Amino acid sequence: MKSNQLLEKEDNKEMRKLASGVLAAALLSGALLTGCSSDDPDPAPTSASSDATTDGPQSGGTLIWGSRSEPGNGGLDPFVAEVYRGTAIIALIYDTLVTKDDNGVIQPGIAASYTQVDGKTYQFTIREGVKFGDGSDLTVSDVIWSFEHHREAKGAGDAALAKLESITEVTPGVVEFKFSDDNPAFLNNISRATGDYFIVDQQWYEAASENDRQISVNGSGPFTLEAWEQGVELRLVKNSYYWDTERIHLDGITFKITGDDEGALLALVQQGAVDAAWFWGAEYAQQAEDSGWTRGNAAYTSARSLWIDPTFNNGALSDVRVRQAISLAIDREQVISLGTAGLGGITFVTPPAFTELAAPSATTPNYTRNVEQAKTLLAEAGVSDLEITLTYGTNTTDVSALEVIAQNLADAGITLKLNGVPYAEVQNVFTTGAPFMSELIYVVGTKAADPAAAYTSWLTDGGLVSHWQNNPDAEAAKALLAQINVETDPAVRIDLLNQLNAEVADKVLILTPYATPLAYHLWSSKVHGYQTDPQDGRVHLRDAWIEQ
């Protein structure tokens, strides 16, 4: 269609001839490819580009991935690296005991199978024949050591193993984890692709220096490190010892590092210098898509939240009616269409990438805009000319969305002042528990391993950002969270989480105007078999292949 429109404006006959030729060639190619794709024996999972396949996946070739970031603090050390830009690479090199599929269901990993004996006991049968990148065998003792070392390294901050009593090999090849208390989030925590519960070669790790662990690897995953020139590129090659090696089509993946300038990354995309890329900014993603690239399925892993301190400034937001008025005044559809270039989604506190949980609907309390009702609630609460402040880190790319929210609130007579501060100040709030600087603080959330973790720090009494002590509005939510933290039946737990999401939306204990993917994944027409995963872990690079 775009070609036709252009032709109408173009008087040049030569151009018409050329365009006609291109169009004919495209139609012919399309017809051929359509015929071929029906013979594809193994279409890649949910691939958006499988229409261009010829005779199934082609093996070989190196995929070049443009990225603005590279592993930061901790480098490639699987026990030290915590930030996403590091773990997203490590996830391609190291394996976890179990994994999570795109539907949120636990699947085998290094463990060929697992059993939840009861709420406190889990058993895993370790897959046979698994080797590390240097050819050495992955043993049960490596598995046990990896978890024990993880607990030593993380101490009290170890979410999955805090209540661990023992890890033992109960029968040959079967590892049992015993906890002192019910640990229903255990599988979620250890299955996260970009988490840090990787299985590591004990001998290699202990022999390597602290520095070597950060710049070299020895994992059992599909790829291994060939070279890392910091700030320039990081090259992975296929791990020839990988236990599922036939699944891997690529010879390697090269990450081209552009730094924080996404404009430079977009230039690489438009020049065809990379085969795939991920963008933080929706605008750049859209421009890359306009260049003919495929944008992956929206994996809304990042809930954009406005955290509330109801005690701030003499308790302006302590009255539930005031909070409900704010939520009702927000036009979520408009915030998404203008503030995220239409690429965002509606969310609860738990982002939509938790596909196992229910998404917000038309019946979700206080989510459908109703300015008149908002004004009525404010009048009932005896509040007029409400002025509140929202503090945000100035490094955010979301100011436009916040400005739309300010406009929305103005319609209901609420003045929202925006207060930009260095991001470190915002970070202090949720890493050290520093006091809020205003009634609201804008937080870019990332998808945790377990959905309940999204609530822990601000809804648990004693949590780092908890400001809901002695507030009756939060009691029901707290009771639900307490239940969730001990419920071991996955189905019941999901139901409780859905109830908690609805309760928080009803009492407006936190405001979640929208969610976005943490990064927008895009790829050229040469790339097949790839799709975004709900963990933003690029796990489907294991299935990807590239036209030679």
Place this chain on the structure above:
Amino acid sequence: MNYTLKKPQDDTKKPQTKKRFQDVNVSLIAGIAIIAGLTLLGVVMTFWPLNNPSLSLGGRLEGPSARFWLGTDDIGRDTFTRVAQAALTGVAVSIAAAAGACMVGAVIGAFTGYVSGWPDKVIMRVVDALLAIPSILIVLILRLVLGTGVWQLVLALAFLYSPSVVRVIRSTVLVTRRSDFVALAEIAGVNTPSILLKYLLPNSLPTLLVQGASVGSNAVVLEAVLSYLGQGIQPPQPSAGRMLYEYTKFMQTSPMLLIAPAMVVFLLTVGWNLTADGLQRALLITRSGVKK
């Protein structure tokens, strides 16, 4: 023999024309015209805006039209009105910062230049220290202490540029204080504050104006830099620096969103610099009597 009387040549005309043209202080006029023009535009667009710049009245990233002269931004706001208001903000902040720096700097500079001795040494070492620290660092620290807001920004900028005014005014006063009229005033028993206010500062006024214009130019750039970093004018109030930061991502799709605020910063800086040059020229003429 016929003699024809030649009409006497009016040899004064051409040189006079040339002289008059040379007399015109083009820099000063152009500088003031640019600043005044942007101010007028900003005032008109503030009190009688084409469209409410705070509301999303149009579609996303619309092109120029009869309603939206420069199109709309990413959330559908009128770019022209916002840019015009950003220009006014830039003018206001730079004038206020320059005025503040000049007031503080002139008083301290005149005092330290007149009294000499240990107060002069102490004050000038502090001034040297402040001038040695990168300006962006000082102003960022001040922003952390003072908080965000237009007045806090003006205070920070005024503080930042005061030391340079102190140094310039002190050097002027060091010369003026040796004048006969100052000596006579001292003999007549005029007190120090009166000497400063009645004799020394008025004689430093031309220098102060030049320095003030120079501070204005620097303040425009620094305000844009701070806003670019998110530490200047806070949204939704329009600011050229913040626009440059937020709209970089539209460089390819909607370049006008970047060009317009960049032009505001450019014009304001040029306007202040031309004003400073013009004042400098006028000052030289006044002092030497030579038109340069």
